[in-house]
Amino acid sequence: MDGNSSALNKGLRESPGAIHKDPDMVIFGFWVFMMSDLIFFGVVFAIYITMIGATAGGPGPRELFDFGSLFAQTMLLLTSSLTVGIATITMKHQRSQGSFLFWVVVTLLFGLGFLTLELLDFSEMAAKGGIPQRSGYLSAFFGLVPLHGLHVSFGCLWMLVMIAQVLTVGMTDLVKLRFLRLALFWHFLDLIWIGIFSVVYFGGWVYG
Amino acid sequence: MNITDYGWLGKLSWDSIVFSDLISNFSVSAAVGSTAGAIVIFATIATLALLTWFKVWGTLWSEWLTSTDHKKIGIMYIVFALVMMTRGLLEGMVMRAQQAAAPDGFLYADHFAQLFSTHGTIMIFFVAVPFVVGLVNLVMPLQIGARDVAFPVLNQISLAVTVAAGMLLMVSLVVGEFSTGGWSAYPPYTGGDFNPGVGPDYWIWAIVFSGAGTTLTGINFTVTILKCRAAGMNFFRMPIFCWTVLCSSILMIFAMPPLSVAALMLGFDRYLDFHFFTNDLGGNMMNYANLFWLFGHPEVYLLVLPAYGIFSEVFSTYSAKRLYGYKSLVFATMSIAVLSFTVWLHHFFTMGQSPTINIVFGIATMLIAVPTGVKVYDWMATMYRGRIRFTTPMIYAIGFLILFVIGGLSGVILANPTVDFQVHNTLFLVAHFHNVLIPGVLFGVLAGYNYWFPKAFGFRLDERLGKWSAYLWIVGFMLTFFPLYGAGLLGMPRRSFSYMDLTFKPYMVVAFIGAMVVLCALISLVLQLLVSLRDRQKNRVPVGDPWDGRSLEWSIPAPAPSYNFAELPRVTDRDEFTEAKEQGRAYQPPKVYRDIEIPKNNPLGFLLCVLSGILMFALVWYMWWLALLTTLAIIIVVIASTFRWDSEQIIPASKVQQDTEKWLALVNKTEPVGRDLENTPQNNGYAKLEH
Ligand code: HEM
Ligand SMILES: [Cu+2]
Numbered sequence: 046m047d048g049n050s051s052a053l054n055k056g057l058r059e060s061p062g063a064i065h066k067d068p069d070m071v072i073f074g075f076w077v078f079m080m081s082d083l084i085f086f087g088v089v090f091a092i093y094i095t096m097i098g099a100t101a102g103g104p105g106p107r108e109l110f111d112f113g114s115l116f117a118q119t120m121l122l123l124t125s126s127l128t129v130g131i132a133t134i135t136m137k138h139q140r141s142q143g144s145f146l147f148w149v150v151v152t153l154l155f156g157l158g159f160l161t162l163e164l165l166d167f168s169e170m171a172a173k174g175g176i177p178q179r180s181g182y183l184s185a186f187f188g189l190v191p192l193h194g195l196h197v198s199f200g201c202l203w204m205l206v207m208i209a210q211v212l213t214v215g216m217t218d219l220v221k222l223r224f225l226r227l228a229l230f231w232h233f234l235d236l237i238w239i240g241i242f243s244v245v246y247f248g249g250w251v252y253g
Numbered sequence: 254m255n256i257t258d259y260g261w262l263g264k265l266s267w268d269s270i271v272f273s274d275l276i277s278n279f280s281v282s283a284a285v286g287s288t289a290g291a292i293v294i295f296a297t298i299a300t301l302a303l304l305t306w307f308k309v310w311g312t313l314w315s316e317w318l319t320s321t322d323h324k325k326i327g328i329m330y331i332v333f334a335l336v337m338m339t340r341g342l343l344e345g346m347v348m349r350a351q352q353a354a355a356p357d358g359f360l361y362a363d364h365f366a367q368l369f370s371t372h373g374t375i376m377i378f379f380v381a382v383p384f385v386v387g388l389v390n391l392v393m394p395l396q397i398g399a400r401d402v403a404f405p406v407l408n409q410i411s412l413a414v415t416v417a418a419g420m421l422l423m424v425s426l427v428v429g430e431f432s433t434g435g436w437s438a439y440p441p442y443t444g445g446d447f448n449p450g451v452g453p454d455y456w457i458w459a460i461v462f463s464g465a466g467t468t469l470t471g472i473n474f475t476v477t478i479l480k481c482r483a484a485g486m487n488f489f490r491m492p493i494f495c496w497t498v499l500c501s502s503i504l505m506i507f508a509m510p511p512l513s514v515a516a517l518m519l520g521f522d523r524y525l526d527f528h529f530f531t532n533d534l535g536g537n538m539m540n541y542a543n544l545f546w547l548f549g550h551p552e553v554y555l556l557v558l559p560a561y562g563i564f565s566e567v568f569s570t571y572s573a574k575r576l577y578g579y580k581s582l583v584f585a586t587m588s589i590a591v592l593s594f595t596v597w598l599h600h601f602f603t604m605g606q607s608p609t610i611n612i613v614f615g616i617a618t619m620l621i622a623v624p625t626g627v628k629v630y631d632w633m634a635t636m637y638r639g640r641i642r643f644t645t646p647m648i649y650a651i652g653f654l655i656l657f658v659i660g661g662l663s664g665v666i667l668a669n670p671t672v673d674f675q676v677h678n679t680l681f682l683v684a685h686f687h688n689v690l691i692p693g694v695l696f697g698v699l700a701g702y703n704y705w706f707p708k709a710f711g712f713r714l715d716e717r718l719g720k721w722s723a724y725l726w727i728v729g730f731m732l733t734f735f736p737l738y739g740a741g742l743l744g745m746p747r748r749s750f751s752y753m754d755l756t757f758k759p760y761m762v763v764a765f766i767g768a769m770v771v772l773c774a775l776i777s778l779v780l781q782l783l784v785s786l787r788d789r790q791k792n793r794v795p796v797g798d799p800w801d802g803r804s805l806e807w808s809i810p811a812p813a814p815s816y817n818f819a820e821l822p823r824v825t826d827r828d829e830f831t832e833a834k835e836q837g838r839a840y841q842p843p844k845v846y847r848d849i850e851i852p853k854n855n856p857l858g859f860l861l862c863v864l865s866g867i868l869m870f871a872l873v874w875y876m877w878w879l880a881l882l883t884t885l886a887i888i889i890v891v892i893a894s895t896f897r898w899d900s901e902q903i904i905p906a907s908k909v910q911q912d913t914e915k916w917l918a919l920v921n922k923t924e925p926v927g928r929d930l931e932n933t934p935q936n937n938g939y940a941k942l943e944h
Contacts, residue, residue, distance in 0.1 A: 067480075070403055074476040077506065081468055085510040088547075092518070092529070092540055099535030101528075177527050181535025184527040188518060206892055214898065223895070 125155035330387025365750035373436030398483025409858030471505025497562030560697025572639025660688030681741025732767025794938025
């Protein structure tokens with residue numbers, strides 16, 4: 046193999062130039078970005094864990110969490126991961142643009158549904174006195190959960206842009222590549238949500 | 254006061270302008286501050302005027318500000334770092350003057366506190382980081398035989414937010430004040446209760462934005478090295494500089510997020526009354542200390558590893574020898590990168606954790622000395638029996654070798670918790686970290702600057718002034734910082750604007766003289782650049798290999814063409830270019846000429862620089878409408894840029910052929926020049942093969 050034993054190195058690129066359009070590399074780059082983002086989340090999780098007890102006499106997890114709504118949020122987000130997967134598959138098998146767009150829109154709606162429920166949840170917490178200014182614990186909660194929500198909103202905006210691009214230029218390679226990254230991002234947010242559910246909500250409820 | 258209590262201009266008023274103090278309430282301290290502010294304003298106006306006078310706006314826009322070429326982005330990073338370095342060094346001088354003049358100094362305590370806060374922040378985030386990132390940008394893609402970094406536009410964006418954050422620091426000289434909380438900005442002191450002004454907000458946003466830039470850079474460099482190497486360049490054929498860059502980029506990816514989190518949480522505490530780090534309501538300041546140093550310690554290795562890489566290249570080139578112990582250097586680099594994440598707690602041995610924890614972190618800290626020691630021996634062995642040329646980069650490198658060992662040893666002393674209890678927060682610590690940062694990082698980047706300058710611009714820097722500067726740096730550094738070890742052992746606290754105990758005075762006076770020598774070093778550096786610009790015709794090295802270089806970046810013309818390589822190289826050896834020269838396959842025309850695709854210019858970076866600069870300013874001053882407007886503008890600009898479909902340009906094969914043939918013809922008619930003459934006008938960049 047020409048002394049080229051490393052699995053990551055693709056070797057000589059005979060087609061010169063534009064390395065930044067190489068799908069392999071673009072997707073790999075996105076993975077690296079997600080690793081960095083994962084550290085970001087990881088650190089915020091760690092802060093939350095250290096502050097579970099720091100309620101300063103204010104309301105704690107047991108008073109604040111509504112597991113009914115959380116269950117619905119979880120379902121919405123997990124299902125949206127499924128639908129974004131279907132969208133990816135329709136893209137891969139070159140099904141019609143229409144069916145691709147359909148699945149993207151469904152995902153988007155699930156995402157927006159999730160965000161709506163989350164916001165309702167927050168406002169209910171606030172009504173019970175659970176605002177971030179109340180205690181270190183609540184600051185840590187509102188540092189972490191909305192951070193995930195912000196990522197989801199960003200993903201929704203990204204979907205809108207993708208829809209606009211498919212409608213204007215069609216499924217070009219670049220558009221597909223962007224969608225692949227969006228799909229990865231969306232699955233990643235699912236994963237983070239599972240962390241939030243286990244650590245923030247369940248862990249908070251158990252140890253709070 | 255609530256954040257909604259402010260009008261259109263937010264907290265901004267006439268009193269925020271630095272000169273208002275001077276008028277209402279004259280003092281030398283205010284005069285110093287106003288002078289600095291005036292210099293910023295004057296320099297800005299002068300720069301704009303000069304650019305207009307020489308009618309270079311067009312070129313500036315099309316060749317630089319919108320460029321996606323990694324070499325140009327690298328140069329812009331370095332220019333930025335040099336400007337910030339001038340400010341940072343001058344602040345160091347002012348602080349040294351103050352302490353030499355104590356007890357009756359001329360600065361208010363708060364002014365002094367702003368000085369060490371900006372100085373520290375600037376030196377780390379706006380000098381060391383951009384200088385290193387700039388050199389890496391310039392060199393690394395060439396060394397691995399690539400056309401560009403993996404994500405050229407992302408590269409532009411990283412530069413944009415870094416520069417915007419640096420400009421914010423410049424603005425803080427004129428409007429408002431900077432933080433007084435040091436470069437680490439520990440709460441609760443920097444929280445809203447103790448520091449209601451705008452100072453810490455300036456710090457927060459500068460850190461958040463430049464930090465984001467650095468994270469993105471780390472991602473970009475990592476992917477570049479892992480994915481864009483030339484054929485045949487397996488990991489163990491990569492130049493050692495690339496190895497250090499790889500490790501340091503991974504540090505950027507993993508170490509920057511804790512800093513961003515810490516700074517943003519501090520921001521939430523300040524802006525929205527959260528309680529992450531406050532004294533009351535369950536806030537926990539120790540979380541901040543852990544987060545900050547979880548970043549802070551890897552940060553120093555993030556900076557020093559690439560410098561190690563530069564020194565390795567310098568030692569090997571100017572000793573005309575293969576690098577000794579290449580693999581041990583690689584493993585040492587990797588172990589340092591990993592270990593750097595396991596020692597952060599040594600920054601707060603005295604903050605009340607159990608002795609067991611202190612011992613664990615103390616031992617972990619001392620362990621780092623082992624791989625570092627390996628490196629030092631490898632460098633010495635590289636020089637052993639080499640044909641050493643005592644050039645400017647080599648002077649820096651040898652200065653580094655000796656001084657860095659001293660700095661490292663003082664670090665091992667500090668890693669012992671019992672000793673640390675005595676000397677933490679004294680000038681002993683200040684001496685230690687300057688002793689690693691200046692010889693380790695600053696000498697490294699200056700060596701790299703002298704070494705690679707001809708590759709970037711096509712002409713050599715003046716060697717005589719370069720040597721002057723290097724010697725002045727070494728002497729100045731020693732005079733400035735060695736006395737601080739003494740003063741620290743005598744118990745002089747760091748960050749003190751004055752002192753009553755006059756035993757410290759002689760040490761401070763010597764340190765001040767040292768700082769003046771450093772100033773001379775800076776002046777020689779500027780002079781060197783000016784003189785070299787004047788003599789550039791005489792010192793041209795168009796063939797591209799002025800120092801008998803060993804890696805791929807020397808195998809192409811200087812300055813390198815925008816597409817770097819006419820044909821992507823195929824690598825068979827670690828010192829590929831030396832190997833090629835020895836086998837007579839250097840300077841060969843490509844087998845075939847092909848069209849080359851490179852990214853077009855892109856205004857995105859520039860727009861983001863301006864917009865994020867305004868955004869940060871609006872946030873610092875509580876101008877919510879403006880913050881909202883710029884945020885929206887940023888989103889729109891970014892989305893719009895994703896609709897640019899023709900972002901590539903083709904350099905036709907004929908143009909590549911023309912360039913290459915012209916260069917090869919030049920190679921043929923140039924006389925190879927021996928090493929003894931490498932600093933004379935005879936050196937046209939065609940090094941003779943000598944052993
Ligand atoms: C040779 C020129 C320099 C001089 C004269 C100088 C001087 C000083 C002085 C007087 C202080 C304050 C010490 C105290 O508060 O007791 C300081 C702090 C500091 N310096 Fe430098 N310095 C120089 C170069 C550098 C460089 C090159 C770096 C980094 C690359 C650096 C990084 C720092 C940092 C991080 C601090 C700590 C700031 C803080 O206390 O928060 N300095 N320096
Ligand atoms: Cu450390």
